[in-house]
Amino acid sequence: xxxxxxxxxxxxxxxxxxxxxxxxxxxxxxxxxxATIKSGYATYFSRSRQKLWKKGEESGHRQKVQQILVDCxxxxxxxxxxxxxxxxxxxxxxCFYRALKRKSDKELELVAKKVYDPAKTYKK
Amino acid sequence: xxxxxxxxxxxxxxxxxxxxxxxxxxxxxxxxxxATIKSGYATYFSRSRQKLWKKGEESGHRQKVQQILVDCxxxxxxxxxxxxxxxxxxxxxxCFYRALKRKSDKELELVAKKVYDPAKTYKK
Numbered sequence: 001x002x003x004x005x006x007x008x009x010x011x012x013x014x015x016x017x018x019x020x021x022x023x024x025x026x027x028x029x030x031x032x033x034x035a036t037i038k039s040g041y042a043t044y045f046s047r048s049r050q051k052l053w054k055k056g057e058e059s060g061h062r063q064k065v066q067q068i069l070v071d072c073x074x075x076x077x078x079x080x081x082x083x084x085x086x087x088x089x090x091x092x093x094x095c096f097y098r099a100l101k102r103k104s105d106k107e108l109e110l111v112a113k114k115v116y117d118p119a120k121t122y123k124k
Numbered sequence: 125x126x127x128x129x130x131x132x133x134x135x136x137x138x139x140x141x142x143x144x145x146x147x148x149x150x151x152x153x154x155x156x157x158x159a160t161i162k163s164g165y166a167t168y169f170s171r172s173r174q175k176l177w178k179k180g181e182e183s184g185h186r187q188k189v190q191q192i193l194v195d196c197x198x199x200x201x202x203x204x205x206x207x208x209x210x211x212x213x214x215x216x217x218x219c220f221y222r223a224l225k226r227k228s229d230k231e232l233e234l235v236a237k238k239v240y241d242p243a244k245t246y247k248k
Contacts, residue, residue, distance in 0.1 A: 020144025
């Protein structure tokens with residue numbers, strides 16, 4: 001069974017079920033995991049907002065969960081998901097749109113292109 | 125630049141650069157990241173042993189780092205790695221060798237086969 005940490009959280013990696021691309025990493029508490037299993041769509045716990053966060057509730061960019069993998073010591077999850085839109089809130093398919101420049105831990109380079117315009121998606 | 129948490133750690137996902145399979149998730153402190161960049165091979169910080177852990181130092185199952193990706197809020201890394209042996213200490217290619225059974229958070233099912241015999245690899 002998934003092991004939640006001292007804050008009641010477990011990290012969850014969302015991975016595109018068809019391409020294998022890692023889309024994002026977020027955290028779940030027990031209620032978020034229950035909601036994910038029950039609804040079939042990824043629900044996380046927002047550490048900054050301290051509340052459940054149904055991925056895509058504002059943007060519409062949801063994650064339909066196909067499978068939930070558990071690692072050997074059961075303190076991390078992978079959600080294999082199907083998606084139909086970019087997943088990062090700044091407009092990229094994946095939150096991992098930058099890489100460390102070779103042999104540097106201080107300089108980043110862009111390795112992806114935006115797939116949607118967040119200004120149009122997140123209307124206040 | 126990577127943001128280390130209040131314990132000085134950042135989670136790092138090791139992903140097979142050729143297949144996209146997520147192999148394991150571990151943590152790095154500043155010294156582990158520096159050692160990884162300098163050596164070109166994944167080095168983590170073992171939370172249980174509270175020391176640097178050069179992946180494969182005992183098993184020989186190392187991870188040659190091709191690229192290090194950083195996520196949007198810079199609090200998680202992906203190491204794109206090349207490998208030539210199973211990466212989980214219990215004999216599987218990936219630590220994520222089990223899945224939650226459908227609609228359950230209490231039952232796991234095996235979704236992979238062992239690729240090496242840890243009893244032969246980890247000789248005391």
